[in-house]
Amino acid sequence: MTAECRVRSSRIGILGFWLCITLPVNADTGPGSDTSELQAVEQSTTQQIESRTSRAEQWGLDPTEWLRYESLMQGVRGSVSPATLSPLEVLGIHARTADERRRYAEQWAVMMRDDAERILAFQRAYDDAQQRLFPNGLLIDASALASAATNQTATEKLTWQPDDRVLFFTETQCPRCDAVLERLVSQIKQFAGIDLYLIDVSVGEESRIRDWAAARQIDPQWVSDHRMTLNIDAGAFDQVTGHTGQQGQDLPVLILRREGQLAPLPVSRF
DSSP states (O other): OOHHHHHHHHHHHHHHHHHHHHSOTTOOOSTTSOHHHHHHHHHHHHHHHHHHHHHHHHTTOOHHHHHHHHHHHTTHHHHHSOTTOOHHHHHHHTOSSHHHHHHHHHHHHHHHHHHHHHHHHHHHHHHHHHHHHOTTOOSSOGGGBOOHHHHHHHHHTOOOOTTOEEEEEEOSSOHHHHHHHHHHHTTGGGSSEEEEEETTOOTTOHHHHHHHHHHTTOOHHHHHTTSEEEEEOTTHHHHHHHHHTOTTOOSOEEEEEETTEEEEOOGGGO
8 A cells, every 4th residue: 555545545544545546646637537437437436435344344344454354355265265254264274463363362362152052042933933932843743754664775875965954962961962963964065064063952952952052163153044944953863762662862962864755873982
């Protein structure tokens, strides 16, 4: 940025900063300029400035930080990282000092915590709506449950399909379940996702789900993207195991949902 731009920025704040970056310093604004074309350029520039400013503010960044993020994403980082990588993560990965790295990490941690709170709040509202609107409805359609004997061979030779989901029944205190979940999560890129059901959590105890997920370092982004869902059991466990012959089986209990059908998934596979 030129010295003239730095002077402008100090005088007129954020708007001046973006203008210095966006517009050439020696732009022709004399009487001979094409007025309509100049107005179109100014309008487009203003829209870009407003968009950049809004996005920077959403992430708690100032204009200089946002420009550095954009510059990094135009280089190697943008080529090797997914498009969903957040500005805070990009800047944190490329932090120039330990203090800078810590600051971005703290900002990211707070944003993810807040997002998890919003997700769980909506989940509570959804659970309440289900109970209010469908008081006699079944959480899982028993007609979609295949017998354990019929599907045992298929699941023993399981090859993941992109639309597969796994219903994972567990408790908040189950080390064996945690070990199986960790091994299952290591394969999560091969299938659609995992629906976690905590059978020892009741309505009104949703904070226990949040604490359980945080303790197991479940990525809030997975929950946000529905790669994982966190659910109160609400009778689903008894319903499923009653139809698959898995009653009395030690936790965790895993069910494969594929093409509208549910089949037992042996824990031994993990």
